[in-house]
Amino acid sequence: MxxxxxxxxxxxxxxxxxxxxxxxxxxxxxxxxxxxxxxxxYDFFLWLETTPFGVLGKTWGAVFxxxxxxHLLAMALLGGAVLISxxxxxxxxxxxxxxxxxxxxxxxxxxxxxxxxxxxxVFMACGVAGKVYWLPVFWYKMLALxxxxxxxxxxxxxxxxxxxxxxxxxxxxxxAVSSMLVWITVAATGRWIGFAGS
Amino acid sequence: xxxxxxxxxMWVDGTSWSAKLHESYxxxxxxxxxxxxxxxxxxGMLFVIDLRMLGYxxxxxxxxxxxxxxxxxxxxxxxxxxxxxxxxxYAVPIRTSQSIWFRFKMVLLVAAxxxxxxxxxxxxxxxxxxxxxxxxxxxxxxxxxxxxxxxSIIVICGRLIAYDWFDCEYTDAGSLSQVLxxxxxxxxxx
Numbered sequence: 001m002x003x004x005x006x007x008x009x010x011x012x013x014x015x016x017x018x019x020x021x022x023x024x025x026x027x028x029x030x031x032x033x034x035x036x037x038x039x040x041x042y043d044f045f046l047w048l049e050t051t052p053f054g055v056l057g058k059t060w061g062a063v064f065x066x067x068x069x070x071h072l073l074a075m076a077l078l079g080g081a082v083l084i085s086x087x088x089x090x091x092x093x094x095x096x097x098x099x100x101x102x103x104x105x106x107x108x109x110x111x112x113x114x115x116x117x118x119x120x121x122v123f124m125a126c127g128v129a130g131k132v133y134w135l136p137v138f139w140y141k142m143l144a145l146x147x148x149x150x151x152x153x154x155x156x157x158x159x160x161x162x163x164x165x166x167x168x169x170x171x172x173x174x175x176a177v178s179s180m181l182v183w184i185t186v187a188a189t190g191r192w193i194g195f196a197g198s
Numbered sequence: 199x200x201x202x203x204x205x206x207x208m209w210v211d212g213t214s215w216s217a218k219l220h221e222s223y224x225x226x227x228x229x230x231x232x233x234x235x236x237x238x239x240x241x242g243m244l245f246v247i248d249l250r251m252l253g254y255x256x257x258x259x260x261x262x263x264x265x266x267x268x269x270x271x272x273x274x275x276x277x278x279x280x281x282x283x284x285x286x287x288y289a290v291p292i293r294t295s296q297s298i299w300f301r302f303k304m305v306l307l308v309a310a311x312x313x314x315x316x317x318x319x320x321x322x323x324x325x326x327x328x329x330x331x332x333x334x335x336x337x338x339x340x341x342x343x344x345x346x347x348x349x350s351i352i353v354i355c356g357r358l359i360a361y362d363w364f365d366c367e368y369t370d371a372g373s374l375s376q377v378l379x380x381x382x383x384x385x386x387x388x
Binding site: 061062065066068069072073075076077078079080081083084087093094096097101102105106108109184187188191192195 | 223227230231234235237238239240241242243244245246249255256257258259263267268271350353354356357358360361363
């Protein structure tokens with residue numbers, strides 16, 4: 001009884017935290033703060049081009065191209081992990097294997113993919129920082145990526161660590177579909193940066 | 199052989215749909231985006247299968263289960279990736295057929311296909327005896343490692359096609375690069 005009350009309190013406080021964060025994000029998005037922050041970031045982006053990553057990315061086209069390919073390979077690894085774990089939650093595959101086991105194994109692969117994606121992504125952004133700063137699709141990708149990371153570590157993962165039987169199956173399915181949509185958006189907007197910048 | 203490829207590419211380039219696809223900003227970019235997204239689907243599944251065989255991922259799930267369940271989405275991704283790949287070639291046939299990276303990529307695709315055939319044959323013949331082990335036997339592990347290596351280089355070559363460093367018009371006549379790219383003397387530059 002005590003445990004249940006404590007768990008309910010935690011769930012409620014987490015829900016309130018997410019609600020507050022979303023409200024703050026909405027206020028930020030629709031106020032002049034967003035534009036002012038964007039303007040202030042310009043010097044930072046110009047500085048990124050002067051960092052060793054930026055200089056290397058701009059000077060050595062071959063290095064930049066290979067890092068791009070590694071970024072894509074890491075996205076494939078990350079995408080594979082996301083799709084397998086979400087397909088399991090939707091009941092599309094591995095239904096004879098406990099969902100917790102699939103989630104834990106997929107999460108390990110996901111973390112490796114994410115680290116490589118972030119590292120290579122920062123490298124690439126440094127090389128073309130002055131250009132991507134002006135591309136709306138770059139900011140959409142950053143927003144989708146931040147949403148994806150937040151979603152995995154603060155919503156999806158904590159939720160799935162609870163006893164599956166306590167969870168409403170429709171909530172689990174909704175989480176899986178949302179997760180797939182967020183990461184497909186990350187991949188698609190990432191590809192579109194190349195088109196918008198050319 | 200190079201002249202034959204060049205003539206075929208010239209003919210494809212002359213078809214109206216090739217030019218339309220190339221010149222359509224949204225259509226071309228959608229085809230390329232679909233190519234990349236399905237590459238993520240196909241290689242995502244392939245990497246997990248290979249890493250499972252090597253004992254680096256999903257060690258608690260049986261190898262046959264991983265391979266059998268992920269084969270279907272992997273093949274689905276591959277088919278769409280293949281079709282969109284043909285469309286990308288169709289849109290820019292001459293430059294692509296004379297890209298050194300595209301030629302490497304085609305050779306590696308054949309090598310990856312042969313490796314996949316041998317890998318699946320070896321796996322299906324013996325999986326009942328080691329399917330629940332954390333690592334596959336040495337022969338299957340070699341196949342998985344080669345698969346990872348082939349596909350990683352295929353993706354790198356695919357990415358490099360976009361760059362023009364070794365295009366016929368930027369390299370010296372008779373150089374190794376021109377020989378490997380199949381440049382034709384006196385051809386129209388694109």
